[in-house]
Amino acid sequence: MITVGIPFTFVHAADLHLDSPFKGLTKVPDAVRERLRESTFAALRGLCDIVRREKVDFVVLAGDLFDAADRSLRAQLRLQRALGEMTALGAQVYIVHGNHDPESGRQAKLDWPEGVHVFDSGGVGCLPAFSRDGELVAHVYGISYPTQAVTDNLALRFKKKEGAPFHLALLHANVDGDSSHDNYAPCKLEELANAGFQYWALGHVHNRRILHEYPHVVYPGNIQGRSIRETGGKGAYVVSVSDTGSIDMRFRDVADVLWQEISVSIAGIEREQELKNRLLTALEEVGREAEGRPALVRIRLEGRGVLHDRLLQPIVAEEWLEELREWLGEPEDSKAWIWPETIVVRTGGLLQLETASEESGFVGELLRRGVAATQQSDLSKALLDEAIDALYRQPKIREWLDSRSHEERAQWISQAMELSLSLLREEDAG
Template identity: 40%
Template sequence: MKSFRFIHAADLHLDSPFKGYMNIPSKEITSYIKNSTFIALQTMVDLAIREKVQFVVLSGDIFDLADRSLRAQIRFQKEMLRLGENNIQVFIIHGNHDPEDGSRADLKWPDHVHFFPSNQVEMIPALDRNGQEIAHIYGISYPTRSVTSNLTEKFNIKDVNQYNIALLHTNLDGNPAHDNYAPSHKEDLLKLAVNYWALGHIHTRQIVHEEPHIVYPGNIQGRSVRELGERGCYIVDVDETRTTKLTFVALEAVRWIHNKINIADLKSEQDLKDAVDLQLKMLDEEKDNKPTIARFTFEGYGPLHHFLNEDVNVKELLMEYQEKYTLESIKVDRSFVWIESFKIKTSPEISKDQYMDDSHYLGDLLRISQHLLNDSNQLQAFNEEALFSMKSHLKAGKYLREMDSEQQRIEWLKTAEELVLHLLLEEVK
């Protein structure tokens, strides 16, 4: 077989409402953020043309709503036409956000763009620039928003000697962070003669399995602080022996970051300001001129706890940084930093030693905790008893069992100790 290259992307969510920019005073920055999904799409098309890929596969949720905005459809059509001008095929499935029954404009789509139907799995050959088959592309779309059946049961791979790529918008192995649409299992996918499963729906990129490949590329543009860091697509190279190599390429127009600042060593308001300034300086050096929306969380124990828990102080500090960095960014270029919020998760300084010998319940708590930390067997037994009901839960139990280790049990106990300690402190006083 011939070697070839393609792009795998998913979850474009074009024209998605962008959370976190509502209070930005700059119209220029606001406009840039509102267009971020379109900019990421354009960057992906530029990449496809520059890297001379033979085709692009898009694994669902191209649009953010079933009733697609006309703006999003026209922008998408424009970029698909650009791919066609460079002889790049496009294979697309609909997902839960843009199901087949959603309303759409009557736009003409060129021959090189193929939308898979929802009533059956269809196979379309991918061709090189000489018209020769290089891969078989299989896919099935969502007919409606809520698909609860396992769509892998519909796949029938006909030619096992061909390099087969299957597009599927699915919640693999019941990821609890996403709606359980078109649920599937890794074992189901591995049974079929598919060389590359091009998945969509989960917004965090993940290579689930290699040879055969099962891949989530994640979304191309983070839309809130829940979608941090680089977002983009995979360039996939397949050689003559069917060896498959993946290269991730970031596409996001705006990057979300979440930094934490521990207040333990901060003694004054000046120390606090210096700590924020240092974080911003480090961010500016690391972000590769990428426009950034940042959230900072103050945590830990220290004398600034009471200052930070006065709402007016945090609001004034945030306002000062927002005004400063917005004005400076507009003067220079689009490489802005917008501080979305300061979150406070701090506690007052506490010396556990002064309560360790106390006859109050607080002293009992600390002594029991210390005893468990010194006896790994008793800590394990305590953990099993405390988490019994949660470990019996179908979904939560699976992840708790996977996380369970001696180090994790110690961290859980210390976290619980600190939480209860601060909840009871006011009562003791």
């Protein structure tokens, strides 16, 4: 730690993705679609509320403020208004643009409020940040993306300039090659930790992570989940730096709509009524945890039980989904609704695959091969390649399949074995 002298507080947020279109949602009621459409703007208002409540000295926004390079006009106008509120509350704002909103994108000719500083792409800029009393508390550094696909290591361009007690670097980047995000502005954690800055305010990765402390290297995540891959609370960090240089971080959840994934086990139940009760109880718990906010929920049916074979029947999962929506009622604009997004069946029969694989004959041989493939990466890939040879000839499908992990392939194979065993047992019984 270092001696700062003057304590100060700032907000670190990123990946606002204002006016995100929420693609891929079908058959949703108008109330769900409209609430999602407004959710990124509601989360932005939440950031303004943080500035008001916490009386922060400044705000840093680490890229992807907009969802598309050609920003929608309403997104730009809403952001202009929100930034005006923040600066009117006494906070300065520092911004970099990322891969979703690079400088090359189409932009309206708007004036940003006084006190808003946008770093350009020409080089790493350095700007002073002041406390509300006008005292210099930090140097803030940043650089924006000129175009979407920036593959250079921008972190190597950051050089500390003396003259401030604290140094904060603002960067939209992929640290250590996170495979779940495009590898833009790739850099290594070691490079950031040894660069001489006290805080790296990062953007790009949508899950909040503190990669390192003293110096702090931080992803706050996005402020509003946009799909089932982005579950739970979303928001920003409020960061307080003491006069001795110690850092206190507090996460503030501003998400307007929650995405959740829950597991419901079929183990120990024999009747559909019992499954219905478990599903409704689980969704009631989601409602309590949402604290008055609406939620879209993916339900994973898991465990082994006698209902497994019935759940594998065509359209059964879809029927459960439709009935759940009916029981929960039609979402309304002003209500904290729960909307089951989908039901995924990951259950198993009472007979363990490993046990069934000990049988002689075709069934045993089929399952032995499948079980072996779930345990070895090379076998799982070879088995899937053989099974879907026709699909594999399509370049885009091949690229997608090759990018799947062994765990995903093993899950597919296990499901296929469960289904095969169920169908073969059913045929034998008939």
